[in-house]
Amino acid sequence: MHKDITILQAAHLPEKTERELHEAFDIIHFPKDHDEGMRLLAEQGSKIRGIAVRHAHIDKAMLDAMPALEIISSYSAGLDGIDVEAARARGIAVHNTSKILAEDVADLAVALAVSVTRGTVRGHDFVRDGSWENGGTFPLGRSLRSLKTGIIGLGHIGSAVAKRLQATGATVAYQGPRKKPVDVAYFQTATELAAWADLLIVTCPAMPETIGLIDQSVLDALGPDGFLVNISRGTIVNEPALISTLARDGIAGAGLDVFGKEPHVPEALRKDPRVVLSPHMGSGTRETRQQMGDRLVEALLEHFSNR
Template sequence: MSSSLVLADKVPPALAEKLANDYQLYFYTKSSPEEIQAISEQTEIIVASGESTVNAEMISRFPNLKLIAVFGVGYDGIDVATATSKNIQVTNTPDILTDDVADLGFALILNASRRINAAQRFIEQGNWASGSFPLASKVTGKRLGIVGYGRIGQAVADRARGFSMPVACFSRHPVTDQDVKWYGDLTELAHNSDILVVCVSANPQTRGLINKQVLTALGPKGILINISRGSVVDEAALVDAITRGEIGGAGLDVFAAEPSVPEALLNRPEVVLTPHIASGTHETRADMAKLVIDNITAFQNGQPLLTPVTPKA
């Protein structure tokens, strides 16, 4: 049983601190090639975050690697195909962060629709004394379209019911929820939505899924919310649609080249921006860290993994 772990890039310091109580840690991006070579044979476990990159080249440096434990539900930076071909297991932390991500998604819906951030700036800039803040858009009763109807998409739908919002979705397979209308065509969903929330997993098939055609269908009063990954949205098309007034607004927690954010999206009243904080609560991050450690412990003890990633066909 190995007492050392290799940490990929972007692993949260709080998780590293917990792991350091029981393991010798080696930071892949901070260690010299000689240090990595010295531990390559003994390394069985890599710990990564949902934003980490663990590619085929990195995997090949550890011939006895057996587990990649991911702190996050998304694992698009992990080369799962290469790992699977080498009988390396991958785990993630699903379910735990579902509520937080859905909560933030709905916060962005409310904020972008009611322009709460812009209203705060209106006060801070001393404009209230000169007149009233411009009217915004109602949320209750608006048509909500959800792109990707997995755990997070379903949780967003649950919250929408409290606002009397008709819910429809686009997903790979028809849904069984009787009060959710399924569309097999994303553009058609966008055309029939007032607010479009992106919850789909990031992978090569979903890269640029939200393109100019979808944004045009959403229309000049439509609002786009992205709590998925920046790669799912054609960011150039989104910037163009925003600046031309071809959609009504956006609430974005993720971006194509984080931490870079297109300058054209800054300081716009119809745009709400957050720095990839969807799962960023004390409670959820602690639970995610515990699940990472529990998966590692299960592996070390020869027990079934708690949340293994199933390779896509």
């Protein structure tokens, strides 16, 4: 155990994870109020050597208040709330859980893709409201395996999505900051990928270069028969552009697990029957959430055991 090592807990974590952190380290909790938190760091920041974080904002000012900081361990896959560049410039190790949650997030991506292309949610309502029994005709959907699918970002999650889609027989390509040594077609820009694709799935992390990446030009390139799925971060898709594109039938539909200002979801998206919505639940299984907590603690223990 490392009870002589102080960790800043800037996250609400599963009960087992909280218990293991408290058993292993000296824990300081970061208050919900940011100003109060900065006062705490002014008093105790000099002894903090690690951070356990989830969605909290960790900026350069906070990092500067912790001169002994060695490691940031994140419960989530995304690091968009953390000034990673400032952390790494100081030699601070930054860990996340993207590899652990990749499989469950990929499952949801495929589920959303099937839902939006086959109309499964609308089909559910069609049966439930009696339309089928009353002689209604449900419209035909699209075959997932027949759709050329472009993946934005081929990291742990994107690779897991590609594997699932290839198993259906779908043709897959990807876009990212650099070409990887994989047997999947590569496009240099999101717009070029969207012009090729029938279905575009966003799996890349939110970084300055990806915020707003799926803009009007990408949506226009995807076209009126194209579908969009986003299981990454809401900020990667230009939400107003998506809403206006749907309003003029510029794309065929969207499956969205994430939104620009969660938990707020614009009414235009909530009421559009071509849009399938889920409440940022990509990693939301009991098994994965606990594994994420276990990995957060393991990263801290491994780091300080090697010191």
